[in-house]
Structure formats: C-alpha cells, structure tokens
Amino acid sequence: MRLANLSFRYTRRAPWVLHDVDLDLPAGTVAEVTGRNGAGKSTLLRLLAGTTPPSRGRISGRPPIVGYAPEIFPVEQPFTVTAYLSHMAAVRGVGSAAIDPWVERLGMTALLDVPLGDLSKGSAHKVGLAQALLIPPGLLILDEPFSGLDAQARAELPRVIEEVSASGGIVVVSDHQNGLAGHPGVLPLKVENGTVRHFDPLAGGSTPIDAPSTAVIEIVVDASDAEAIARKLQAEGYEATIRAEQRAAAHEAPLSIEPRAEGYEAAVHAERRAATADYQPVAQGETS
Numbered sequence: 310m311r312l313a314n315l316s317f318r319y320t321r322r323a324p325w326v327l328h329d330v331d332l333d334l335p336a337g338t339v340a341e342v343t344g345r346n347g348a349g350k351s352t353l354l355r356l357l358a359g360t361t362p363p364s365r366g367r368i369s370g371r372p373p374i375v376g377y378a379p380e381i382f383p384v385e386q387p388f389t390v391t392a393y394l395s396h397m398a399a400v401r402g403v404g405s406a407a408i409d410p411w412v413e414r415l416g417m418t419a420l421l422d423v424p425l426g427d428l429s430k431g432s433a434h435k436v437g438l439a440q441a442l443l444i445p446p447g448l449l450i451l452d453e454p455f456s457g458l459d460a461q462a463r464a465e466l467p468r469v470i471e472e473v474s475a476s477g478g479i480v481v482v483s484d485h486q487n488g489l490a491g492h493p494g495v496l497p498l499k500v501e502n503g504t505v506r507h508f509d510p511l512a513g514g515s516t517p518i519d520a521p522s523t524a525v526i527e528i529v530v531d532a533s534d535a536e537a538i539a540r541k542l543q544a545e546g547y548e549a550t551i552r553a554e555q556r557a558a559a560h561e562a563p564l565s566i567e568p569r570a571e572g573y574e575a576a577v578h579a580e581r582r583a584a585t586a587d588y589q590p591v592a593q594g595e596t597s
Contacts, residue, residue: 315366344500372447382433431457455488
C-alpha cells in the first residue's frame with residue numbers, strides 16, 4: 310500500500326492538516342502512529358481506510374477488505390449489541406455466526422442484549438473491534454483501540470493484530486496507551502508538522518519519511534497591495550511575510566512564501582466531528 314503526495318485540509322481556505330505525505334506500507338506491516346492531540350492522526354487513519362478522500366495525492370494498493378474501528382463509537386443507534394453486529398454481518402455478506410468468535414475472544418457475552426447507548430466506553434470499543442473483524446481484513450485500522458478495555462480484551466488485541474499481520478494484512482494503530490509495547494517488528498510513525506515521520510522511541514527523535522521540499526518565492530507587488538496579498542496567501546495555507554526593509558519603496562514589497570506548518574489546532578474540532586461519521590462497514594470489497 311502506497312501513499313503518494315497525500316494532502317488533506319477540511320476546506321479550500323483551511324490550513325493543511327497533512328501535506329505531501331509519502332509512505333509505503335508493505336504486506337504484513339504493523340504500524341503504530343503517535344503524535345500530539347490535533348496533529349492529524351485520526352485524519353491519517355480515515356484517509357488510509359478510505360472513508361475520507363484526500364484533498365490531493367493518492368493511495369494505491371489498498372487491500373479490498375478494510376476493517377476500521379474509529380476512536381468514537383456511535384452509540385446513538387437503536388440497536389442492542391447483538392442486533393448491531395448481526396446487521397453489520399449482513400452488510401458484510403456473512404452470517405451471524407461470524408460474531409461468535411469475537412464474542413468469546415473479547416469477552417462480550419454479557420453485552421449481547423445491552424442497548425448500544427448503555428455501553429461504557431470500553432464496551433463500545435469491543436463492539437467496534439468486533440465489527441471491524443467480522444471478515445478477516447487485508448487492512449485493519451484501529452484508532453485508540455486499547456482505551457477503556459478490560460484486561461481480557463487488552464491481552465487479546467495484540468494477538469489479533471499479530472494474526473492479521475501474519476496472514477499478510479496491514480495493521481495501522483493510533484495508540485496513547487502503549488498497548489503494543491514489546492510487540493515485535495512494529496513500525497513507529499509520528500505525525501507532526503503536517504507530515505509523517507519514522508520515529509525512534511528510544512532516541513526520542515524522528516526522521517521525515519520523505520520530507521516535502523520548501524521553496525521561497527519572491528513576488529514584487531505595489532506597496533499598497535502588500536497587506537491584502539499577504540492575507541490572501543495566508544488564507545490559502547501559505548506562510549507569507551512582508552520584508553520590512555522593502556516597504557519604503559513605493560513600487561515593490563517582496564513576499565517570502567513557504568508551506569504553512571502550523572495552525573492545525575483549528576481543524577481539531579472538525580476532525581473529531583468527522584470521526585463519528587464514518588463508522589459503518591460496507592459490503593465486501595469496500596471499506597468499513
């Protein structure tokens with residue numbers, strides 16, 4: 310699976326949440342994504358899952374069966390756990406018997422007749438994991454899956470991840486709980502400054518996977534128009550500054566422009582709203 314020049318922002322004039330990301334995820338990869346709140350981790354996972362289209366760039370080689378469990382489970386649905394998972398199994402094109410292994414492995418027997426709206430956060434995570442695994446996925450996307458889980462489910466989830474990886478599937482996990490500590494062969498990735506970097510947890514440093522190049526463009530404009538042009542460029546997501554030493558000249562005011570690397574906090578609330586909108590798995594061959 311390959312990400313090429315992948316970029317995303319919520320609107321045309323919004324700052325870039327992610328820009329020019331290049332990333333290879335070979336079959337069998339287990340990648341752990343970290344980064345500060347609002348850095349774009351959940352956005353990256355939705356782009357990988359295919360539930361959110363990129364603003365530019367492309368993803369190639371996405372496996373046909375995708376299991377996706379977002380951080381926020383939409384409990385505002387008129388189902389019990391059994392009814393919800395049975396419906397999801399039907400959407401996937403499998404029988405309700407596909408639910409049974411996950412009921413046992415994740416310790417969900419006592420939850421089957423519980424309305425979704427009455428679930429605790431950890432129990433809701435179990436249901437989200439189960440729906441993502443009803444069909445063996447070629448790509449498994451998990452957003453904060455360890456949050457709120459009990460001891461049985463926390464112990465079982467790394468085994469599930471290993472099984473998907475061993476069968477040639479790709480697993481991408483965003484995790485603040487350190488749930489994959491000690492898991493062999495994990496690819497650590499860090500989302501920061503709008504891009505994705507290899508991260509060495511021991512060294513504490515990160516290296517761009519393919520850092521986007523930065524260019525400085527000199528633009529000569531009438532001094533009276535400089536402020537308006539700078540504001541317009543900033544609205545388009547660029548860093549635009551007016552050189553103070555040039556402003557005395559009536560005929561020119563050079564601007565230095567480079568890609569904006571900050572300002573992503575403004576998109577956090579929109580990202581969290583979007584996280585609840587993409588939870589329904591669809592038929593085999595599409596994403597869930």
